[in-house]
Amino acid sequence: MSRLASTFEQLAKSGRKALIPFVTAGDPTPDFTLSLMHEMVKAGVDVIELGVPFSDPMADGPVIQRASERALAHKMSLTKTLALATEFRKADQQTPVVLMGYLNPIEAMGYEGFANAARRADIDGVLTVDLPPEEGEQCAALLKERDIDTIFLLAPNSTDERIQKMSALGSGYLYYVSLKGVTGAGHLNAADVENKLKQIKAITSLPVGIGFGVKDAETAKTISSLGDGVVVGSALISKIESNLDNPERAKSEIIGLLSAMRQAMDK
Amino acid sequence: MTEKYTMPDARGHFGPYGGMFVAETLIPPIQELNAAYQRYLQDPDFISELDADLQHYVGRPSPLYYAERWSRELGGAQIYLKREDLNHTGSHKINNTVGQALLAKRMGKTRIIAETGAGQHGVATATVAARLGLECVVYMGAVDVARQSLNVYRMKLLGATVVAVESGSKTLKDALNEALRDWVTNVDNTFYIIGTVAGPHPYPAMVRDFQAIIGRETKQQCQDMIGKLPDALVACVGGGSNAIGLFYPFIEDESVKLIGVEAAGDGVASGRHSAPLCAGRPGVLHGNRTYLMADDDGEIIETHSISAGLDYPGVGPEHAWLKDTGRAEYVNITDNEALEGFYALTRMEGIIPALESAHAMAYTMKLAPTMRKDETIVINLSGRGDKDMQTMAKREGIEL
Structure with missing residues (x-):
């Protein structure tokens, strides 16, 4: 069983929800990201989404755009992100790591080359924002052959037919984008999420992580209770951005927020 | 003579090129657009309205x-x-904006967005939006706003809001990123008029057909x-x-x-x-x-x-x-x-x-x-x- 599947199975058994942080690899430096990953695990996160920086992050709001720009300023790349994941895995064999990014860096590496490199780095899942199932079958198959899950996005306007498609082609979990908009937007509506999750859950047996617009412990608790986990990204990265002169303070603020979320979700 | 040219295929592929590489939230509006486009392409009323506009408004x-x-x-x-x-x-840009704006109107969209580089497509979009009484927002890289200030002023005169995009290289590609971000946020009422034969299917084929x-x-x-x-x-x-x-x-x-x-x-x-x-x-x-x-x-x-x-x-x-x-x-x-x-x-x-x-x-x-x-x-x-x-x-x- 894949690391993602067993993580979600364990959580379900204990009646808990997954806390899934997203951070951009190399923001502001690879060393910072590596030590942050380990500390986040200590704070009780279940899965880590590691953002691969891209020059044109079309689905991201300003906070994650700037995180990409900071990482790219010192030539962070898909190759270096995989090296970072390899380094993380040396000290942590339990926590699933999901790469999240855009397709062009994978195209540049070649699908097969990427799948092999991801296997070597012991990556658990890959979420490619601009690779919908219509175009993504080949990449998903290559990853599957190497026991790597492909995670698809679902949106508020996804139809039953599309939810079925993602459910069939995807594995690990599905990522529900809780609102129409970019990452870090601020108008999340719990009642809308609840209705949509009912529709999704009636179709798929995969776990569903919910993200976009989750900023505090209270929201994390409410939103995670509607699915199987909650993804938090911009709220963490804005703490890096507001503490660029003091990375240790950024780290402790991030850990503080994640601990509060963990506590609220487990209550 | 040569064999018949039928590109793209039904999924928008020109051989290995083209396709529909977008985030999930944009798939439904793109499918809606494609369905409307395929339908109106065959609709004699639509075609005659388009032809009349091209003759009397564009000057063809x-x-x-x-x-x-x-x-x-x-x-x-x-x-x-x-x-x-x-x-x-x-410029030639108006051939396409006239067509897409007619499509927007038939689809019941009330808000138009566009990206622009030199500002020609932005002006052509602001122009048709003014004529149809639609709200119009044009994204333009900050570098281009500075070097094409005349067109920025034209767009504003026509009632469009011009947003100077400060991310990335501050040029056309960044304007496109920002327009896509707007579209993903406002998909319900917004029609995105792409100005060139790029973007996800059906845009490359649709813009080609209008041009x-x-x-x-x-x-x-x-x-x-x-x-x-x-x-x-x-x-x-x-x-x-x-x-x-x-x-x-x-x-x-x-x-x-x-x-x-x-x-x-x-x-x-x-x-x-x-x-x-x-x-x-x-x-x-x-x-x-x-x-x-x-x-x-x-x-x-x-x-x-x-x-x-x-x-x-x-x-x-x-x-x-x-x-x-x-x-x-x-x-x-x-x-x-x-x-x-x-x-x-x-x-x-x-x-x-x-x-x-x-x-x-x-x-x-x-x-x-x-x-x-x-x-x-x-x-x-x-x-x-x-x-x-x-x-x-x-x-x-x-x-x-």
Whole structure:
């Protein structure tokens, strides 16, 4: 069983929800990201989404755009992100790591080359924002052959037919984008999420992580209770951005927020 | 004659290029758009409304003009100019915005967004939005806002909101990113009018079909004026909408050479250029697979060109296909060569071209002398140079 599947199975058994942080690899430096990953695990996160920086992050709001720009300023790349994941895995064999990014860096590496490199780095899942199932079958198959899950996005306007498609082609979990908009937007509506999750859950047996617009412990608790986990990204990265002169303070603020979320979700 | 050309396939693929590479939230609106487009393409009411607008509002057909003096000067092929610069708003861009705006209206959308580089597409979009009483927001890179301030003012006069995009390289690609972010946030009431033959399916095919009027008219005008097909078609290529518009109706006429001219900026060897077909590699950006300016890691490289409208790291996927199949040839022209083309047309024929179109003029100056006097070149004069007066004056050290 894949690391993602067993993580979600364990959580379900204990009646808990997954806390899934997203951070951009190399923001502001690879060393910072590596030590942050380990500390986040200590704070009780279940899965880590590691953002691969891209020059044109079309689905991201300003906070994650700037995180990409900071990482790219010192030539962070898909190759270096995989090296970072390899380094993380040396000290942590339990926590699933999901790469999240855009397709062009994978195209540049070649699908097969990427799948092999991801296997070597012991990556658990890959979420490619601009690779919908219509175009993504080949990449998903290559990853599957190497026991790597492909995670698809679902949106508020996804139809039953599309939810079925993602459910069939995807594995690990599905990522529900809780609102129409970019990452870090601020108008999340719990009642809308609840209705949509009912529709999704009636179709798929995969776990569903919910993200976009989750900023505090209270929201994390409410939103995670509607699915199987909650993804938090911009709220963490804005703490890096507001503490660029003091990375240790950024780290402790991030850990503080994640601990509060963990506590609220487990209550 | 040649086999039938039927690209793209039902999923928007031109061979390995094109497709629909977007985040999930955009799939439903793109499918909705595709369904509406396929339907209205067959709808006689829609077609006759479009034809009437093109005739009475845009001013079509645009003339095919015989540049007799310039042809004589260059001493080779006879040169004809397809005068898209004479369209309402001053470029070919309006052919497409008129079509997409009619589609938006039929789909019940109340808000229009667009990206723009040189501002020609932004102006053409603001124009049709004003005419239909639709809210209009145009995204434009901050660098382009500064170098095309005249067009910014035109858009504002027309009632559009112009948003200066400060992210990334602050040019056309970043404007496209920002427009996509707007669309994903406002999908319910918003129609995104993409200005070039790029973006996810159906945009490359749809924009081509709206621009193909250029080539259809040219074919008829060549028949009327010279009694035969031209020997070569020359057009500048940024995203490639004016070039595809001219080329498309001639793709099956194999005797007609199709030549796209990319912007070489400081020269392709310098790395400071906007010539993905000549010096890029295949990849995925803005919803489609095509040739891109990208580094070994797949990060998009900043582009350079004197003309804001060609300053884009990608190109329409159909051009990628026409290149790989050898049906079209793609060449490049530096900033300095483009300036020679700009001055030549201005002084030989009394026509001031847009700096984008000047690239096609400059290549023709190389091509025409190598051809026989009984051969014919048609250049797409895709836009007029009024918008470039500040750029040109500044280069000459003149304060306007």
